[in-house]
Amino acid sequence: MNEQHRFWQRALRMLSLGVPIEKVSSVSENERHTFQQEVWVRTLLKEQQKKHIDMNMHLEHIPFIIIDTETTGFSPQHGDEIFSIAAAKTRNGQLNDFYFRLIRPEKEIPEHISRLTGIRMEDVQSAPRLKEEMKHFLSFISDGLIIGYHISHDLSFMNHFLWMNYRTKWTGRFLEMQQVMEMIHRPALFPTLDEALCHYKIPCERRHTADGDVQAMVELWKRILEDLKQKQIETLYDLYTALSVMPR
Structure with a gap:
């Protein structure tokens, strides 16, 4: 131990x-x-x-929070870490607030990741550690339904960190944007964010940066919401029902 x-x-x-924390002895x-x-x-x-988001709530009234991270690899269990994190609060497709932070990882950012993202170790030397920043990020995303493209990657890193440090995990609702995109346009497939953006002709000048990707996904989600409305998918219940009947 x-x-x-x-x-x-x-x-x-x-x-x-019942001892208050400030009175706990032998605590530095x-x-x-x-x-x-x-x-x-x-x-x-x-x-x-x-916090409860009613399943009969109209999609235009739901606060959707789009998130993205940049990481040093694909496996938090093997020591890969978040070094950039971004989120956007939206309602009815409109951006209401934006969060972005560079994070200083414990280990070096690999060269091939730096080439992809344009972020090097010298760029994050004065950035906070994830443990210093996580509470601000959690506070930002805590009052909405989070979405993202390949969001399981972002959630795996977030939950690994929360479990290792606090023995807890994020249990809020989330949606995978790729699944919604493919439900709308089936049988077409959109395995990457690039293909989804290309379909709507949405530019992303700072691709593979957390803030750049989130900004592009804000516009993507706005277009998706318009298409959902055209298909008379108007409530969260409608959306989950449509996703549930998708072929696997």
Whole structure:
């Protein structure tokens, strides 16, 4: 059992007895700050679970939050990390707020990833660590339904981080934009974001950057919502029903 684990056990025991965190003995200032951050993240995720988006709610009224990350590889279990993260709050296809941060990873950004994204280690030297920034990101995305292209990649990194640091995971609703795109235009397939953008002739000058891709996906989602309306898919229930009958 490592020191950090022993600290959590000790602190949680004392808190369960009603001892305020500021009164917990033998806790350094740094440990207290870390513990308070853990409590904050857990509380935020629990509150998010309580938020309910009615299935009969019209799509134009639902706050959809588009997210994207850039990562050093494809496997968080093998040490790959997020080094860029972006999100856009939208309603009825319109951009309402935008979030973007570079993140300083523990390990070097591989050269082939730097060539793809244009982001090198020197660009992130003064950026925060993911542990410093995650609470801001979670706060930004906590009041909507998150969507993205190949969103399982982004969620796998986010949930790996949350599990390793807080023993919790994101449990909110999410949608895979590729599935919605292919449901609308079946039998056509759109395995990449590039093909989806090309279909609607949407430019993306900063492709393979988190903020550039999110900005392009804001426009893509606006076009998708217009097509859903044309197909009389108007509520979240309609959308889930249409997705459920798609051939696998």
